Amino acid sequence: MHTEALAALEFPAIVERLAGATATSTGAELARALVPSADHDEVARRQAVTAEAIALLEASVEPPFGGISDVREAAAHAALGGILTPEALSAIGLTIGGGLRARAALDEHAELAPLLDELGAKIDRTLAPLAEEIGRRVEQDGSDLRDTASPRLRRLRTELREGRQRVAEELRRLSRSPALREHLQEDFVAQRGGRPVLAVKASARRSVPGIVHDASGSGQTLFVEPFQVVELNNRQSEAAGAEREEVVRILRELSTAVGERADALEVLVEATGAIDLAVACGTVSRRWRGSPVEVSGEVRLLGARHPLLDPATAVPIDLDLGPLRALVISGPNTGGKTVALKTLGLAALLHQSGLRPPAVTAGLPVFDEVLADIGDQQSIEMSLSTFSGHIRNLVAILDSATERSLVLVDELASGTDPVEGSALAQALLTRLAEQARLTIVTTHYPELKEWASATDGAANAATGLDPETHAPLYRVALGRPGTSHALQTAERLGLEGSVVSDARNRVAPERLRIAELLAEAEAAERTAIEERAATERERAEVRELGERARERETELEAETEKVRASAARARELAVAEAASDLADARA
Incomplete structure (x- = not known):
C-alpha cells in the first residue's frame, strides 16, 4: 500500500490507537508496523485471529x-558471551513467566482460539527452569543478586555486614572518648573513598x-581514618x-544459561507480541x-462510521454500491463528502489489516491497492500549486491502479x-472507471454529475443540508447528485x-432551476424517509400492543x-367432608 494514501486516510492514527491497546512493547511495535495486506489468504488469517481474540x-x-x-537484545548479548545485569536477568525471568502464563491460558481455551493457541505453542515450556533459577538467585526488582544466590555469597555478605558493624562501633567509641572528643569537628562518622x-x-591533626x-573546602576539617580501624577496614575491603568476584x-x-536459550527467548517475545497484537485488534x-x-x-x-470520530456523534452512512465502478459524490462543503x-x-484498510470496520453490515473486496488523493497537495518547497500537486498524484494513481484497486479522489481536477477542469x-x-475496480470522487462540477448520470456502471450520490437550519446532515444518498448550496x-x-442576492442573480436561470429541482428532490426524499420511519414506528407500536394483548390474554x-x-x-374437599360427616352420623 502507498504510504501517501495511508497518511491521507489517517491510517497512522489508527495504528497509534491500536498500539495504545497493546500490553507489551513488542505488541506496540508490531501494531505501529502494521500495514494492510493485499493477499486474500493473509487477510482471511488476520480476520480469523481477530475473531478468536x-x-x-x-x-x-x-x-x-x-x-x-x-x-x-539482552538474550543476544548473552549469546555473544556478555554478562547481564541483575535487572536484565530479572526481566528475562519475568518475561518467561509471563509467556508461559499466556500459553497456559490459551491451552485452556484452545477450542475458542485454535490459531492463537497455535501461536502460543511456540513458547517453549522448557524455559521454566531458567526462569526459576533466575528467580531463586536474583531479586525480583532486579536491584541485586539475592544473598542466597550461593553459599559463598551469603557468607561474604554476612561477613561484610558484621565487619561494618564492628567498624562503626569502634568509630563511635573513639568519637566518644574524652581524649579525642575535643579534637573532632563533628561527632558523626563520614565516608571518604x-x-x-x-x-x-585541622589544628588537632597530630592528636x-x-x-x-580528604579535607573540607575551607581546610578547617580533615577526614581521618584512625589507625585503630585501618586493619578492620582492610579486612572489609578484602571481603x-x-x-x-562472586x-x-x-x-x-x-x-x-540465558545465552544458550537465546533463540527460544526470541521466539517467546515474538509469539507473545503477535498474540498481544491480535488481542489489541x-x-x-x-x-x-x-x-x-x-x-x-x-x-x-x-451503518458505517469513521473510526476516529466520536461514535456518539458520528452519523453512520450507507454505501451499498453493488457492481458500480464509479461513484460521484456531490453536495455542500462540510457536508460529509470527504468523510x-x-x-x-x-473500512478497506482496517479489513485488510485484521481489524473489523465500524459498521452494522460490511461486505468488501480485498483490494490490491487503496489509492487516495485527499487534501491540499500544495508544496512551496517543491514549487507545486494545489492543482499541480493533485495532477502529480493522479499520474501516480493511473500508473498504479489495477482491476483490484480502490481509488478515492477528493475534488477531482479542481483548482x-x-x-x-x-x-x-x-x-x-472515464479512464479510472475502466482501469480500477472502484473509483469514488467528490466534486462540485455539474458536468461530472451529468457524466455519472449518463454512464453505465457509474452513479451519483449526494450529501445535503438541513432545509430549516442549513446545517450539514453528513448523510450520503445514492442515486442522485447533490447541490453545493x-x-x-x-x-x-x-x-x-x-x-448573496447579487450572486444569485448572476447564476444562469437554468442552473438555479436545476439546483431548485435537486433541493426539491432532496426534500421529498427526506420527507419520504421520515414518513417511512414514522410508519415503521407505528407498526412497531402496533406490534408491541398486539404482543402485550397476547401476553395479557395468556395471563x-x-x-x-x-x-x-x-x-x-x-x-372435592367439600364432598369428602360431607361424606365423612355422613359416615360419622351413621355410626
Missing part, C-alpha cells in the same frame, strides 16, 4: 501479558593518629572484593463496534479553470444579504385455569 474477550478469558518485556572516617579539626583521606561469577553463570474492533466483513466482489457498507471517502477507504475530470474518471452556506456564515387464561383448579379442589 474477540471470542476470548467476550468470554473474559483473554491471555495475561503481565511481566513480559522485549528481552531479545569508601572508608569510614572521623571529621577532625588523632590515622590516615588523612568486598571477594563479594564482587557476584560476577554468578552473573556470568546465569548469563551463559479484538479490543479496538469491539470498542468501536466493528462488524465482521463478508469478502465479496462488491462494496456493501451499512464518506475516508470512511470507505479506512484550475472550471471548464478545463471539468473536462479533465470527466476524462480522468454555496450561496446558502455563505449567507448562513454571515455574508451580507445583498452580496388471563392462566388465571382462569388457576380459579377453575381451585374451585375443583374446593368441591
Whole structure:
C-alpha cells in the first residue's frame, strides 16, 4: 500500500490507537508496523485471529501479558558471551513467566482460539527452569543478586555486614572518648573513598593518629581514618572484593544459561507480541463496534462510521454500491463528502489489516491497492500549486491502479479553470472507471454529475443540508447528485444579504432551476424517509400492543385455569367432608 494514501486516510492514527491497546512493547511495535495486506489468504488469517481474540474477550478469558518485556537484545548479548545485569536477568525471568502464563491460558481455551493457541505453542515450556533459577538467585526488582544466590555469597555478605558493624562501633567509641572528643569537628562518622572516617579539626591533626583521606573546602576539617580501624577496614575491603568476584561469577553463570536459550527467548517475545497484537485488534474492533466483513466482489457498507470520530456523534452512512465502478459524490462543503471517502477507504484498510470496520453490515473486496488523493497537495518547497500537486498524484494513481484497486479522489481536477477542469475530470474518471475496480470522487462540477448520470456502471450520490437550519446532515444518498448550496452556506456564515442576492442573480436561470429541482428532490426524499420511519414506528407500536394483548390474554387464561383448579379442589374437599360427616352420623 502507498504510504501517501495511508497518511491521507489517517491510517497512522489508527495504528497509534491500536498500539495504545497493546500490553507489551513488542505488541506496540508490531501494531505501529502494521500495514494492510493485499493477499486474500493473509487477510482471511488476520480476520480469523481477530475473531478468536474477540471470542476470548467476550468470554473474559483473554491471555495475561503481565511481566513480559522485549528481552531479545539482552538474550543476544548473552549469546555473544556478555554478562547481564541483575535487572536484565530479572526481566528475562519475568518475561518467561509471563509467556508461559499466556500459553497456559490459551491451552485452556484452545477450542475458542485454535490459531492463537497455535501461536502460543511456540513458547517453549522448557524455559521454566531458567526462569526459576533466575528467580531463586536474583531479586525480583532486579536491584541485586539475592544473598542466597550461593553459599559463598551469603557468607561474604554476612561477613561484610558484621565487619561494618564492628567498624562503626569502634568509630563511635573513639568519637566518644574524652581524649579525642575535643579534637573532632563533628561527632558523626563520614565516608571518604569508601572508608569510614572521623571529621577532625585541622589544628588537632597530630592528636588523632590515622590516615588523612580528604579535607573540607575551607581546610578547617580533615577526614581521618584512625589507625585503630585501618586493619578492620582492610579486612572489609578484602571481603568486598571477594563479594564482587562472586557476584560476577554468578552473573556470568546465569548469563551463559540465558545465552544458550537465546533463540527460544526470541521466539517467546515474538509469539507473545503477535498474540498481544491480535488481542489489541479484538479490543479496538469491539470498542468501536466493528462488524465482521463478508469478502465479496462488491462494496456493501451499512451503518458505517469513521473510526476516529466520536461514535456518539458520528452519523453512520450507507454505501451499498453493488457492481458500480464509479461513484460521484456531490453536495455542500462540510457536508460529509470527504468523510464518506475516508470512511470507505479506512473500512478497506482496517479489513485488510485484521481489524473489523465500524459498521452494522460490511461486505468488501480485498483490494490490491487503496489509492487516495485527499487534501491540499500544495508544496512551496517543491514549487507545486494545489492543482499541480493533485495532477502529480493522479499520474501516480493511473500508473498504479489495477482491476483490484480502490481509488478515492477528493475534488477531482479542481483548482484550475472550471471548464478545463471539468473536462479533465470527466476524462480522468472515464479512464479510472475502466482501469480500477472502484473509483469514488467528490466534486462540485455539474458536468461530472451529468457524466455519472449518463454512464453505465457509474452513479451519483449526494450529501445535503438541513432545509430549516442549513446545517450539514453528513448523510450520503445514492442515486442522485447533490447541490453545493454555496450561496446558502455563505449567507448562513454571515455574508451580507445583498452580496448573496447579487450572486444569485448572476447564476444562469437554468442552473438555479436545476439546483431548485435537486433541493426539491432532496426534500421529498427526506420527507419520504421520515414518513417511512414514522410508519415503521407505528407498526412497531402496533406490534408491541398486539404482543402485550397476547401476553395479557395468556395471563388471563392462566388465571382462569388457576380459579377453575381451585374451585375443583374446593368441591372435592367439600364432598369428602360431607361424606365423612355422613359416615360419622351413621355410626
